Amino acid sequence: MLFASPTFLFVFLPLCLAAYFAGPSVKARNAILLAASLVFYGWGEPVYVLLMAGMTLVNYAAALAIDARDGAARQRALALAAGINLLALAVFKYAGFIALTLGLPVPRIPLPLGISFFTFHCLSYLIDTYRRRFPANRDVTQVALYIALFPQLIAGPIVRYKTIAKRLAVRRHSLGRASAGMRIFIIGLAQKLLIADPIAPLADAVFDHAKAPGLIEAWLGAGAYALQIYFDFAGYSTMAIGLGVIFGFTLPRNFRTPYASASITEFWRRWHISLSTWFRDYLYIPLGGNRGPAWKTWRNLIVVFLLCGLWHGAAWTFVLWGAWHGVFLVLERAGLGRVLSRLPRPVGWAYALAAVTLGWVLFRSPDMGRVLDLWTGMAGLRGLGGLQAATHAALQPLHLWLLPLAGALAVFGLPGGLRRLRGLAWADAAVIALLLALCLLKVAWGAYSPFLYFRF
Incomplete structure (x- = not known):
């Protein structure tokens, strides 16, 4: 269900x-x-x-x-x-x-x-x-x-x-707690239905149909998938947390604007937090953590992220996705992290976002042939290229404002003005009511899809 x-x-x-x-x-x-x-x-x-x-x-x-x-x-x-x-x-x-x-x-x-x-x-x-x-x-x-x-x-x-x-x-239960839980649930529902699902056809068109994509098309598809998986998974987690509040449970927060990270180390402190802390406490630390010589720490990181990749799916692309992140974590532990800390934060942010987005190609692609095809396009080896028929058909006028908006929300969260507006009860209720109405319209039209993490 x-x-x-x-x-x-x-x-x-x-x-x-x-x-x-x-x-x-x-x-x-x-x-x-x-x-x-x-x-x-x-x-x-x-x-x-x-x-x-x-x-x-x-x-x-x-x-x-x-x-x-x-x-x-x-x-x-x-x-x-x-x-x-x-x-x-x-x-x-x-x-x-x-x-x-x-x-x-x-x-x-x-x-x-x-x-x-x-x-x-x-x-x-x-x-x-x-x-x-x-x-x-x-x-x-x-x-x-x-x-x-x-x-x-x-x-x-x-x-x-x-x-x-x-x-x-x-x-303990109260009307206030139930109301807060329902509000959280509606926000998660909106993340899924109003952001992740409309972006999904664009990502699918590039990953599943585009032949030899060029620079623009390859990055467009990879970026669309990066936004889709974030708002899909964060939306589910937010809904789960809201339902937990209604029933009297406090479930852990799972995301903290991960695309604002300036390193892969920071990314894993912000992305799927309940999984990364699980691997830390039950595998990384028992293996020795960062105790002992540096090479043992590097080994532990690689082992943990190979298994993290395998946990996500039974395919070599998932294993390599885990290895991809493990290698970056080792490099940052070996000295890259110190270099990044001395650079302006936008430089680290650009590095982390590029590394994560390239990694999502491994995560989403059905096989390594498709990975190399997309990476070739993202490297600009085919030139800028144009949008092929499937991508052109999937790219709707909606995306012209939804993609930049979703990207800004993924990186920065809600702007300060909107956070202050949430302090006004009437404004907050109006926004939540609007989100709920839009979500129910989408549900009534049958315009929803299974959550991505149902497969894992």
């Missing part, structure tokens, strides 16, 4: 809210929200609800087993439980990729929605239980709700158990 679909907006969400707030206690509301989350997840693929339920029971029991042991027995319990989670991820997400790489027959295994996200939820719960950050929860409904909570189930943000542990038992 999609947040931007009529089924969700006009049927599921109103019924879920009515049932939830009719619940007489937190325990009853947890059960209602868990049932709603399973319906949400199973709407298109009911069979995978069984997978979700099975993984929940395994991790619930595993955390109890880890908590009851010490020493080597505790380590073995964690290793076994983590291995089960990673095996499930490997079978459903990477079996075809591994078989193709080894030249074996490729199995046809559909990818369950959100498996990368809820697997990381399970792993963080187990590891933090092992580290004695908190005792294992003995209420299976609370553990199941943490794993399956529908706002963040499909595409994040990745939520640590500790972040919402208290709210699983005690939550």
